[in-house]
Amino acid sequence: MNNLNTKKLDQIIKAYKGKPGELLGVMGEAQKASMRNYLSQDTLFYIASKLQLPASQIYSVATFYTFFNLKPQGDHCIIVCRGTACHTRGSKNLLRSIALTLGLKEEDLRENEKVFVTTKDNKFTVKTVACFGQCALAPVIDIDGKIYSHMTEAKIRRLIRQAGKKKV
Ligand code: FES
Known part of the structure; x- marks a missing residue:
């Protein structure tokens, strides 16, 4: 995984498991924890597989909300x-x-x-x-x-x- 270590991502997923807004919470925290404040393709696929959701659904959420970044951000x-x-x-x-x-x-x-x-x-x-x-x-x-x-x-x-x- 190029943008996020899976151990950290697993911790984030565990913290939001079953809570309201689980997906948005996981995606938001994953972005914050990334090196350049973005959700890489690998990260999106990892979240999709762990939450057992279609990758297309994760991608739709990532592109719908302007606060999610799909490219590395400057400081x-x-x-x-x-x-x-x-x-x-x-x-x-x-x-x-x-x-x-x-x-x-x-x-x-x-x-x-x-x-x-x-x-x-x-x-x-x-x-x-x-x-x-x-x-x-x-x-x-x-x-x-x-x-x-x-x-x-x-x-x-x-x-x-x-x-x-x-x-x-
Ligand atoms: S046009 Fe609405 S805030 Fe700029």
Whole structure:
């Protein structure tokens, strides 16, 4: 298993056995315990076999909930909302500014496509979502699980500098 040791995974499965929300709990803990905060294919298959569920069901859950990651994550995660309200209030420029600050390439931010890119040093992952459901606060960004509203390019550059200094 490349992303998670099976001993740890067995402990997680045992801890959630028969409890409400067993599958979500196991998947969430498995992701947290992984090296780069994601659920590898091996991990998904392992959970499926241990819980005696079809792999397709596990995969559906993993892809339905945005907090599950199917790719390795950087030390810090920046999620930019690209919904209509955020778009009209400048989220595209915010995304460009983030890319510039982190040295990402313009082609990593393909228009009309979901963005998922990690810097070469694995320090930052940048993603987009369709809507955080907080449109009145647009433009909205999530950094490491904390929502920031009325974001500006100056603010995001400052937050990136601060996040980069934090020990992970
Ligand atoms: S469009 Fe950005 S929070 Fe809804």
